[in-house]
Amino acid sequence: MNDYFKKRKVLVTGGCGFIGSYLCEELVLHDAIVDVIDNFSSGSPGNLDFLGNKVKIIEGDLRDVNIAVKYIKNYDYVFNLAGVAYGVAFSNLHNAEMLYSNTTIQFHVLEACRLNNITRVLMVSSSCVYPDDAPIPTPELPVFTGFPESVNAGYGWAKRIGELAATYYHDNHGMEIAVCRPFNPYGGRYLWHGMNSHVIPMLTKKVLDGDNPLVVWGSGEQSRNFIHAKDAARLMMLIMMNSKDAVPVNIGFDNDIKIKDLVKIICELGGKKPEVIFDKTKPEGRFRKAADPSLLYQVVGNYIPAVSIEEGIKDMINWYYLNSNAKTF
Ligand SMILES: NC(=O)c1ccc[n+]([C@@H]2O[C@H](COP(=O)([O-])OP(=O)(O)OC[C@H]3O[C@@H](n4cnc5c(N)ncnc54)[C@H](O)[C@@H]3O)[C@@H](O)[C@H]2O)c1
Numbered sequence: 223m224n225d226y227f228k229k230r231k232v233l234v235t236g237g238c239g240f241i242g243s244y245l246c247e248e249l250v251l252h253d254a255i256v257d258v259i260d261n262f263s264s265g266s267p268g269n270l271d272f273l274g275n276k277v278k279i280i281e282g283d284l285r286d287v288n289i290a291v292k293y294i295k296n297y298d299y300v301f302n303l304a305g306v307a308y309g310v311a312f313s314n315l316h317n318a319e320m321l322y323s324n325t326t327i328q329f330h331v332l333e334a335c336r337l338n339n340i341t342r343v344l345m346v347s348s349s350c351v352y353p354d355d356a357p358i359p360t361p362e363l364p365v366f367t368g369f370p371e372s373v374n375a376g377y378g379w380a381k382r383i384g385e386l387a388a389t390y391y392h393d394n395h396g397m398e399i400a401v402c403r404p405f406n407p408y409g410g411r412y413l414w415h416g417m418n419s420h421v422i423p424m425l426t427k428k429v430l431d432g433d434n435p436l437v438v439w440g441s442g443e444q445s446r447n448f449i450h451a452k453d454a455a456r457l458m459m460l461i462m463m464n465s466k467d468a469v470p471v472n473i474g475f476d477n478d479i480k481i482k483d484l485v486k487i488i489c490e491l492g493g494k495k496p497e498v499i500f501d502k503t504k505p506e507g508r509f510r511k512a513a514d515p516s517l518l519y520q521v522v523g524n525y526i527p528a529v530s531i532e533e534g535i536k537d538m539i540n541w542y543y544l545n546s547n548a549k550t551f
Pocket residue numbers: 235236237238239240241242259260261262263264265266282283284285302303304305306307323327346347348349403404405406407413420
C-alpha cells in the first residue's frame with residue numbers, strides 16, 4: 223500500500239467493532255491519522271486500547287444526522303463500517319431494526335460527507351445482498367431485482383439501499399465511493415451476543431464451554447467461505463485505494479468449508495471431543511456461500527490471505543479465553 227494512507231486523516235465509523243478494530247490497526251500500521259465514531263452498541267472502546275492514543279474515539283450515534291454532520295468533517299477518507307450486524311438468529315427476527323438502523327446510518331454518513339466536501343468514502347455492504355438462489359461462487363451480480371438472502375432480509379435490503387445511495391451520490395455529486403461486499407469475516411475481538419452471535423464465534427463458544435452434546439444448527443452440510451477480519455480490513459484499504467465509482471467488489475474467495483468440517487477443526491484445536499448433533503429444525507441460511515473473487519483480483523491484484531482458517535480459529539480460541547464476555551451467555 224506504500225504511503226497511500228501515510229499522514230492522511232481517516233475516519234472509521236464503527237471502528238470499535240470487530241472488523242473496525244482490525245481496520246484501525248492496519249491504518250495505524252500504515253501511518254494514517256485515525257479517528258473513530260461509534261455508539262458502543264455492539265463494539266467496545268476496549269477493542270482499541272492496544273492502539274493507545276494513536277486512535278481518537280468519538281462517541282456518537284450515526285442514526286442522528288446532526289451527529290453525523292457535526293463529526294464527519296475534515297477527513298481525507300471515510301470508511302463506513304457502523305451498522306447493526308448480528309447472526310441469523312437475530313437478523314431473521316429483527317428485520318425492521320436491521321433495515322432502519324443500517325439504512326439511516328448509511329444515508330447520514332454519505333450526506334455528511336457530501337455536505338462537508340469529503341470525496342473519498344468506502345461503504346461496507348454485505349454478501350447478504352445476494353438472493354438465495356445466486357450462483358456459487360457468486361460474482362458481483364446486480365442486486366436490484368428479486369429478494370436478498372431470506373434469513374437476513376431486512377439487513378440485506380438495507381445494504382442494497384446503501385449500495386444504491388452510493389451510486390447516486392457518486393453519479394450526482396461526483397463523490398469517489400468504493401463499495402465492498404464481505405463474505406463471513408471472523409476472528410478475535412468479537413463481542414459475543416449469545417444466540418445472536420455469528421457462526422464461528424458461536425460454535426467456538428459452544429465447543430469451549432464444553433457443550434456435550436454439541437448442537438449445531440442445520441445439517442452441517444451447509445458451507446461458507448470465511449475470511450479473517452485482518453484480511454477483510456486489508457482488502458477494504460486496497461479497495462478504497464483502487465475503486466472509486468461505486469461498483470461493488472466482493473471480499474471473499476471460492477474456497478468454502480462445510481460447517482461440519484469447521485466444527486471438527488474447532489474441536490481439534492480446542493481440545494474437545496463432544497458428541498455432535500446437527501439440528502435440522504433450526505435455520506442454516508443459504509446452503510452454500512462462496513465468492514467469485516475475479517473482480518476482487520482485478521481491483522486489488524493477486525491477494526493471498528494472511529490468515530489461514532486454522533490460524534484464524536486459534537485466534538478465535540485465544541480470544542475466547544481472554545474475553546470474559548464470552549462466558550456471560
Ligand atoms: N461480521 C460479518 O459477518 C459481516 C459481513 C458482511 C458485512 N459486515 C459489515 O461490516 C461492518 C462491520 O461489522 P462487524 O462485524 O465489525 O460488526 P460490529 O457489530 O462488531 O461493528 C459495528 C460497529 O458499529 C457500531 N454501531 C452500531 N450502530 C451504530 C450507530 N448507530 N452509530 C455509531 N456506531 C454504531 C457498533 O457499536 C460497532 O462498533 C458492518 O457494516 C456490517 O454490516 C459484517
